Amino acid sequence: MRCRFCGEQLTLGYFSKTWNDPHYRTYHAEYSEWLGGWFKNFVIIGTIEAVLLGTVLYLFYSPLTVLIAVLLYSIPLYILMIRHVRRTSQFKQEWREQHPSLTPS
Numbered sequence: 084m085r086c087r088f089c090g091e092q093l094t095l096g097y098f099s100k101t102w103n104d105p106h107y108r109t110y111h112a113e114y115s116e117w118l119g120g121w122f123k124n125f126v127i128i129g130t131i132e133a134v135l136l137g138t139v140l141y142l143f144y145s146p147l148t149v150l151i152a153v154l155l156y157s158i159p160l161y162i163l164m165i166r167h168v169r170r171t172s173q174f175k176q177e178w179r180e181q182h183p184s185l186t187p188s
Contacts, residue, residue: 085166087171088178114174121170123129132156 084093086106093106101107108114132155139152 086111088175089182111174111178113169117170117174121167124162125167128159128163132159 085091086093088111093104093105101118103119104115107118136152136156139148139155154168
């Protein structure tokens with residue numbers, strides 16, 4: 084796997100904890116800290132929503148309830164994913180502006 088900012092080859096695999104990778108912690112510390120916090124929020128919100136979805140489906144099972152539960156589950160996660168993509172793009176942009184000579188071609 085390569086670093087998403089500078090293109091350097093990383094020793095960890097694709098599903099590794101990026102925020103704990105020594106390369107990211109050393110060269111992209113702000114991104115590493117932000118990603119760790121974002122992941123924790125994503126897991127917390129996802130867990131709360133999964134419990135909510137399971138409870139609603141258990142208590143009020145009907146086709147309409149399933150549709151509402153799926154919307155309750157997917158809309159906040161979609162918003163989180165959009166925020167993640169935008170913030171990651173912002174980190175990439177900032178890194179490229181600060182290191183124009185190191186930007187991968």
